[in-house]
Amino acid sequence: MTTYIIRRCLMAIPLLFLISVISFGIMKMAPGDPTALMMDPMIKQENLEAYKESYGLNDSIVVQYGRWLGNMVQGNFGESFIRQGVPVSELITARLPNTLLLMLVSTFIAFIISIPLGVWSATKRNSLQDYAITVVSFLGVATPNFWIGLVLIMVLSVHLGWFPIGGVATYGEPFSIWDRLHHLVLPAFVLATADMAGLTRYSRSSMLDVLRQDYIRTAKANGFRQKTVIFKHGLRNALIPIITIFGLMLPSFIGGSVIIESVFAWPGIGLLFMEAAFQRDYPVIMAVVVIAATLVVIGNLLADILYAVFDPRIEY
Amino acid sequence: MTLTNERRIPKKPVSAEDHSLIGHEAIWKVMLRKFMKNKLAVIGAVLLIMIVGAAIFAPMLAPKDPSQQVLLDKLAPPGKDYPLGADNLGRDTLSRLLYGARISLLVGFASVAGSIFIGTVIGAIAGYFGGILDAVLMRIVDAIISFPSLFLLITLVTIFEPSIFTLIAIFAVFGWTGTARLVRGEFLSLRKSEFVLAARTLGISNTRIIFSHILPNALGPIIVSATLGVGGVILAEAGLSYLGLGIQPPTPSWGNMLQSAQNPQIMLGAWWYPLFPGFMILITVLAFNFVGDGLRDAFDPKIDD
Numbered sequence: 001m002t003t004y005i006i007r008r009c010l011m012a013i014p015l016l017f018l019i020s021v022i023s024f025g026i027m028k029m030a031p032g033d034p035t036a037l038m039m040d041p042m043i044k045q046e047n048l049e050a051y052k053e054s055y056g057l058n059d060s061i062v063v064q065y066g067r068w069l070g071n072m073v074q075g076n077f078g079e080s081f082i083r084q085g086v087p088v089s090e091l092i093t094a095r096l097p098n099t100l101l102l103m104l105v106s107t108f109i110a111f112i113i114s115i116p117l118g119v120w121s122a123t124k125r126n127s128l129q130d131y132a133i134t135v136v137s138f139l140g141v142a143t144p145n146f147w148i149g150l151v152l153i154m155v156l157s158v159h160l161g162w163f164p165i166g167g168v169a170t171y172g173e174p175f176s177i178w179d180r181l182h183h184l185v186l187p188a189f190v191l192a193t194a195d196m197a198g199l200t201r202y203s204r205s206s207m208l209d210v211l212r213q214d215y216i217r218t219a220k221a222n223g224f225r226q227k228t229v230i231f232k233h234g235l236r237n238a239l240i241p242i243i244t245i246f247g248l249m250l251p252s253f254i255g256g257s258v259i260i261e262s263v264f265a266w267p268g269i270g271l272l273f274m275e276a277a278f279q280r281d282y283p284v285i286m287a288v289v290v291i292a293a294t295l296v297v298i299g300n301l302l303a304d305i306l307y308a309v310f311d312p313r314i315e316y
Numbered sequence: 317m318t319l320t321n322e323r324r325i326p327k328k329p330v331s332a333e334d335h336s337l338i339g340h341e342a343i344w345k346v347m348l349r350k351f352m353k354n355k356l357a358v359i360g361a362v363l364l365i366m367i368v369g370a371a372i373f374a375p376m377l378a379p380k381d382p383s384q385q386v387l388l389d390k391l392a393p394p395g396k397d398y399p400l401g402a403d404n405l406g407r408d409t410l411s412r413l414l415y416g417a418r419i420s421l422l423v424g425f426a427s428v429a430g431s432i433f434i435g436t437v438i439g440a441i442a443g444y445f446g447g448i449l450d451a452v453l454m455r456i457v458d459a460i461i462s463f464p465s466l467f468l469l470i471t472l473v474t475i476f477e478p479s480i481f482t483l484i485a486i487f488a489v490f491g492w493t494g495t496a497r498l499v500r501g502e503f504l505s506l507r508k509s510e511f512v513l514a515a516r517t518l519g520i521s522n523t524r525i526i527f528s529h530i531l532p533n534a535l536g537p538i539i540v541s542a543t544l545g546v547g548g549v550i551l552a553e554a555g556l557s558y559l560g561l562g563i564q565p566p567t568p569s570w571g572n573m574l575q576s577a578q579n580p581q582i583m584l585g586a587w588w589y590p591l592f593p594g595f596m597i598l599i600t601v602l603a604f605n606f607v608g609d610g611l612r613d614a615f616d617p618k619i620d621d
Binding site: 026139155278280 | 455456458459460461462463464465466467468470471472473474475547551554555558559560561574577578580583584587590591593594597598599601602605606
């Protein structure tokens with residue numbers, strides 16, 4: 001087991017290396033260089049050269065990459081072009097808690113709704129409920145979730161006034177958990193809808209696979225009640241593959257936060273990224289891209305390790 | 317040489333020449349029958365034909381010029397003059413939806429054609445030759461998949477200024493990874509098979525073996541993933557355009573029509589407006605998914621009709 005974990009961690013290293021190369025390559029494709037954005041356009045050529053030299057922009061691309069990677073590993077993502085003098089890492093750490101909160105809560109919502117639906121669907125296979133759940137999942141996959149967000153804001157916030165239109169808290173009010181939750185419910189639910197359909201389908205088929213196993217029949221033959229068989233014997237094993245699925249869904253989940261944070265003006269990493277994209281603030285853009293990709297790699301790593309921990313049938 | 321070649325061809329399980337020599341029509345007939353039995357797939361196909369038709373004939377079907385602004389009629393409710401109402405600049409929603417269908421479908425089809433081509437070539441090379449080449453190519457695929465796609469797309473759009481062509485190029489260049497994995501899998505399982513061995517013994521070039529001997533066997537899964545892929549691209553384009561980083565106004569796209577929906581005026585006074593573009597996206601993507609699922613079953617020889 002330990003060797004597997006170590007090997008799996010080592011496998012992530014070339015992947016992270018490639019991610020950094022691709023990111024750096026994309027950054028270098030950006031038109032102009034930082035000096036063009038930061039300096040007075042009337043600057044004398046020799047002064048410009050001096051600036052370029054001091055920023056290391058005249059070094060070879062490999063040296064530039066090495067320096068960028070070295071800084072990044074130490075958590076130094078450079079300074080924002082637009083908000084001059086502000087380190088990118090500061091901008092990110094200020095926004096990160098909001099995004100993590102949103103993602104944690106919506107993961108929770110996605111699981112708490114999808115898994116029971118999937119299990120219910122599997123145990124009542126080919127029934128009316130099963131078909132209804134299948135149709136709803138099909139619709140869920142095909143619906144853009146920002147549109148669900150828009151419609152919910154329009155109906156629940158603007159017309160009915162049940163929820164705030166956006167943001168994390170009421171402006172100018174003292175901190176209150178109730179207010180925070182009130183702001184969190186809609187964005188978290190809408191972000192969760194992105195993966196709920198897929199998760200429901202997977203838990204359904206995973207549960208069906210388990211219910212076909214011999215030991216389930218044995219349990220039934222031994223006279224255990226239906227509920228005990230499904231929840232105690234079945235569900236535990238059906239949940240194992242879902243760990244992997246969660247790892248696979250992580251990219252779309254993190255990506256979805258960009259759009260949902262924009263819809264709900266939720267001041268997290270996604271909104272920071274959008275602001276940076278509109279201002280062409282490349283240090284911020286690249287930092288967010290690299291962090292997001294790294295999160296995905298780590299998430300998949302954890303999912304694989306957890307899978308190995310929970311499934312004793314797999315030997316390494 | 318040619319003679320031996322031709323004589324041996326019918327022994328191969330399925331390949332391009334095989335189709336043309338024996339049972340070509342029969343195979344298609346069986347598939348069509350299986351497809352027609354799947355009710356959802358047929359509904360999807362009918363919807364798709366209607367949507368594609370609406371896009372092609374948009375200039376004839378649209379009651380008004382999609383970018384003509386009549387400010388006096390802004391936010392007009394659905395009625396006689398404006399079948400689906402007018403937007404906040406007084407443009408006819410129905411006409412914009414019809415023209416928007418052209419953009420969504422063009423971006424969807426063109427991007428998927430590009431990404432399927434790249435993915436097939438890379439997947440075929442990786443699967444056929446194996447070894448280090450395969451390992452390197454697949455690590456690149458893993459790396460690209462690790463980037464949450466929306467972040468990558470937005471970053472590239474900020475660099476290459478959004479237009480229909482840059483969007484198509486970006487979707488094609490970063491959307492091939494799924495197809496590459498799929499094609500690689502098919503090639504891995506087929507490259508040691510007897511008909512490939514026979515072709516090699518005959519001295520047929522690698523390129524020819526890859527494209528005319530192995531590839532036809534992988535066509536089914538490729539077509540299925542292409543069909544589902546178009547739906548995915550349409551969703552992604554809508555998302556980007558909604559954020560203001562995709563198709564730029566005044567060119568109508570379903571996504572950028574929703575961008576203007578997030579405006580208190582519309583939310584308070586024209587609740588119907590955001591429903592239409594979203595509904596169109598939903599129906600189109602749903603249709604592609606239904607057809608894709610139907611094709612998957614039709615191509616799968618293990619499922620009999």
